Amino acid sequence: MWNIDMTYREEFQEVFDRLYEKKQLLQSSRPLPTMALNKIRESLSIEWTYNSNSIEGNTLSLRETQMVLQEGITVKGKSLREHFETHNHDKAIDYLFSILNDNYILRSIDILSLHGLVLRSIEDEFAGRLRNGGVRITGANFVPPNANKVSDLVDELIQFINTNPLQLNDIELATVFHHKLVWIHPFFDGNGRTVRLSMNLLLMRCGFPPAIILKNDRKKYYEALNQANNGNYQKMILLMCQALERTLNIYLNAMPDNDNDYQKISDIVSEPDALYGQEYISLLARTGKIDAYKEGRNWYTSKLAIENYMANRKRKR
Numbered sequence: 001m002w003n004i005d006m007t008y009r010e011e012f013q014e015v016f017d018r019l020y021e022k023k024q025l026l027q028s029s030r031p032l033p034t035m036a037l038n039k040i041r042e043s044l045s046i047e048w049t050y051n052s053n054s055i056e057g058n059t060l061s062l063r064e065t066q067m068v069l070q071e072g073i074t075v076k077g078k079s080l081r082e083h084f085e086t087h088n089h090d091k092a093i094d095y096l097f098s099i100l101n102d103n104y105i106l107r108s109i110d111i112l113s114l115h116g117l118v119l120r121s122i123e124d125e126f127a128g129r130l131r132n133g134g135v136r137i138t139g140a141n142f143v144p145p146n147a148n149k150v151s152d153l154v155d156e157l158i159q160f161i162n163t164n165p166l167q168l169n170d171i172e173l174a175t176v177f178h179h180k181l182v183w184i185h186p187f188f189d190g191n192g193r194t195v196r197l198s199m200n201l202l203l204m205r206c207g208f209p210p211a212i213i214l215k216n217d218r219k220k221y222y223e224a225l226n227q228a229n230n231g232n233y234q235k236m237i238l239l240m241c242q243a244l245e246r247t248l249n250i251y252l253n254a255m256p257d258n259d260n261d262y263q264k265i266s267d268i269v270s271e272p273d274a275l276y277g278q279e280y281i282s283l284l285a286r287t288g289k290i291d292a293y294k295e296g297r298n299w300y301t302s303k304l305a306i307e308n309y310m311a312n313r314k315r316k317r
């Protein structure tokens with residue numbers, strides 16, 4: 001029924017292991033001071049709103065998003081709609097936290113509620129309602145299913161997620177849910193924003209921080225979705241893992257006893273005793289082979305991450 005090519009699995013096992021280890025580390029170590037936790041959560045929420053709305057076409061910058069949310073101001077030259085989108089997404093995140101718990105089980109009513117909040121006061125006639133007509137996605141390699149199938153397909157997807165017949169891990173589940181829901185495209189508008197919220201229920205219920213798809217990755221994101229439309233989840237999994245690792249690192253770096261020593265790859269490889277070149281290490285970073293993350297235009301990793309990867313590879317050979 002759900003076309004999922006799982007050949008990506010072998011290649012990603014190490015990445016999955018690394019992400020679970022990081023989650024474990026977060027959960028097992030001394031809890032961060034409440035103050036620090038609140039700060040991170042607040043700044044992540046703002047980033048989440050900024051990036052998700054920006055992918056959708058909202059033109060507020062990160063800074064403007066922050067000012068609108070924290071200071072309640074309006075930004076000159078930006079439409080009322082864009083301000084609503086900002087506040088709505090922020091309220092939807094609050095709602096998401098309010099329904100979340102360790103035993104959370106995905107329900108269609110929650111997806112509808114999140115959608116309702118996303119489109120509130122903007123497209124009230126569609127907010128929280130499944131579409132009753134056809135839609136097209138610009139640039140997509142397929143046409144979403146007929147409106148009369150939508151309700152059953154959503155139920156089937158939720159059933160698939162909750163029964164997990166393929167024994168997918170939490171990251172795979174969130175990825176498949178993300179893609180399948182936008183493939184069904186249950187709403188006239190707001191599908192992307194709603195799924196970028198609701199997929200995080202699946203990650204956060206088991207202790208992961210939210211995965212935030214970055215505006216800068218928009219092109220990659222659409223390519224990954226097109227690939228997934230053909231059953232190939234390679235790119236989509238990579239994108240989700242990178243998004244998740246970024247937020248995991250934000251929490252880990254805030255821990256008082258963290259010994260992460262991330263540096264720009266260009267700095268690491270230009271040290272006199274460097275064993276590997278820029279191109280090789282960058283490739284490992286981009287493909288998720290080593291523990292690395294991108295900040296702005298630069299990739300960061302640590303010498304330890306490179307050593308670990310090389311040691312692992314030797315063992316395998």
Ligand SMILES: Nc1ncnc2c1ncn2[C@@H]1O[C@H](COP(=O)(O)OP(=O)(O)OP(=O)(O)O)[C@@H](O)[C@H]1O
Binds near residue numbers: 140
């Ligand atoms: N090629 C594709 N295949 C499947 N889904 C796609 C494809 N291209 C885009 N999408 C999904 O459709 C969403 C756009 O749908 P829609 O306009 O209803 O959502 P939105 O929240 O208003 O906007 P956006 O997601 O752009 O934020 C994208 O975010 C993406 O998740």
Ligand SMILES: [Mg+2]
Binds near residue numbers: 056189190191
């Ligand atoms: Mg839209």
